[in-house]
Amino acid sequence: MDEKFLKPYDPSATEARIYAEWEESGYFNPDNLPDADSREPFTIVLPPPNVTGILHLGHAYEDSLQDSVIRFNRMRGKKALWIPGTDSAAIATQARVEKNIQKEEGKSRHDIGREELVKRVGEFARSSEQTILSQVRRMGASLDWSRYAYTLDDTRNTAVFTAFKRMYAAGLIYRGNRIVNWDPKGQTTISDDEIVHEERTATLYTFKYSKDFPIPVATTRLETKVGDVAVAVHPDDPRYKEFVGKTYEVVFCDVPLSIRIVADTEVDPEFGTGALGVTPAHSQIDWDIATRHDLPKDKIVINEYAKMTASGRVAGLKVIEARETVASWLREEGLMVSEESISQNVSTAERTGGIIEPLPKLQWFVGVDTPFAIEHSEIPGIKTGDTTTLKEVMRAAVESGAVSMPQENFKKIYQHWITNLHDWCISRQIWFGHRIPVWYREDEVVCQETAPEGDGWVQDPDVLDTWFSSALWTFSTLGWPEQTDDLRTFHPTSFMSPAYEILPLWVSRMILMSGFHLGQVPFKTVLIHGLVRDSKGQKFSKSLGNGIDPIEMIDRYGADALRMGLLGGAAVGSDVRFDENKVKGYKNFANKLWNITRYVLTETEGADEDAPLTDADQVLRTELDEILTDVTADFENYRMHLAAEKLYHYAWHRLADELIEDSKNVFASEDTAAHASRRALLKSLLADVLSGLHPFMPFVTEEIWKTLKPSAPFLMISPWPVSGSVE
């Protein structure tokens, strides 16, 4: 027997070596699998971690989950492909490099210039990518590294440009002046999804524009009132009916205003005074009202730095200061009716914490309700050539079951989200990322990758929202827009397992892009997983300082133990509470397998594996077959936690505690036929337990396999012990 079995199992001496052997074997690449051509494809794309990031427990969980699924399918005889990649995470990465430059050189991005900054951010990104990639390897992830993709590499750049151009040509990408969420701190537009609402107390001021103005108005944003053009009331509100249609000239805080009274059903008569001061340029709802009533919308009183541009006493003040200035003026003039403290949700930028200032800006949008004729569609409910909208495509993909969501509740969340979806603002005012491929010269606008012929062309300065490129990920990683073999073979992908917080941000947009560009769904099954939380149920976060480094856990307990600790115990979809003790327990389990092996090897040296089983042993053999059939069904129905627990329980409490104990009696008896049968039985039970556990604990099972079955191929590509359908 191999001497290593005389000592306890040592993951740190094993894992790196085994991973290197797997990589060398080439089997992570499905093209190299035995009988590759006759295998049915099974594809997962890894949700790309940030190129500058480090592995956290959320990644570790995601990697464990997907690797267990891909390994299961590989053993089931599928052409299993798991594609690795990283995301440039434009805003976060640029912000980080800018900060470094500011700190080390005292320069801002404007001092350095666009070209130089983009170069330096790009270099930083590529220089740090190996960190995250080597950490993913330590998890045991069986990713096909030969197909590694980066959102800013040449193939993906081509995909992004092509996607933009096609959607632009179809009229689905347009440029428009719209109220956007402007982050004055980050100096960029951000999408609705990047906003966090914070509850704060605010003062609701009720005031009149002037002494003879008939309607008092309530607002929390007094400073914006210098930009008002109207007061809106509900058409059925008896208090104000007589004023509708009239226009009043006032001088409000030194600023002359012309205020028209309009009737609009959006106004809630119950709130405040039932009258809304309309500031078209600085509020979405006001913008919409102004649009409906043909009011001027170009009266901008706040700039990108959240400072007042209006004339008079508020000129140049920060919005907060201006608010107080206007309030004092109202009090002095006797125009303030009341001041009331209310709690209000303030929109802040997720990344910078800046308070969002709604501003009208020329931005690029994807129109989700814009009708277009779909060139090609394999999505049920939408026929090739149909006139449809992106929203309809997104809805049909899930409603028809073409994208299946085994968890019904997430399906509801998705549909609800689609219903409330607005046009997607895709331009960002930063420099690092995919630059918008549009060029301007006076009134000419051209969409192409490089400058058109002739002088005077200027490229749009903005870059695309990082989710634009991420949304193409399932097919850009397969070489699209080229019609590659990979694209034909592996798309739609089979399985996607994102965190629930990313359902609207990413999942739905992948469905959108894949639907438009390929007429396909991006994946057949989407299994939403929960968040990994700490032992108190809190989110891991930098500010709480409760982070746990998965690499440290691997150093201490081994990757197998960490994987089991994350997957065991909690159903996919609910949050996982991380418990180091659990991981420790699974380290013990790896050692238990090690010792089972030690016993089996000692007792079965030179045994005949094909010896006939006694009736009693046949019963024990059938017992495991039934468990494995159950486990197979669990896998196929995404009940990984149950599969893992059943195998754990069988290995430890049945095979080790009972069958091995019983075997001691058998071997002590005189019955040589029983000896032979039991030897063969033990070996086959152990082999199948290892097979079953391999998707969860790839390292220790592979290591044992090598000794148990020295002439067999890698366990990683060995057949799953249950063949055929289990349904």
Add this chain to the structure above:
RNA sequence: GGGCGGUUAGCUCAGUUGGUAGAGCAUCUCAUUGACGUUGAGAGGGUCACAGGUUCGAAUCCUGUAUCGCCCACCA
């Protein structure tokens, strides 16, 4: 404001189509140089949040309540 969940043993959570409540950890008792002390055998511990309903039978299905949480949102 709209939507979606959770509530089961001291703790963390399972419980697949309704059929006598489970695991791990923790606690307690006992055993043991035997493949493994990273061990084994055993014990205690739950009116499955609450109230109704459907059913021969409900942790599971329905209705309502409480409570905790999450997501979405242009009540100024």
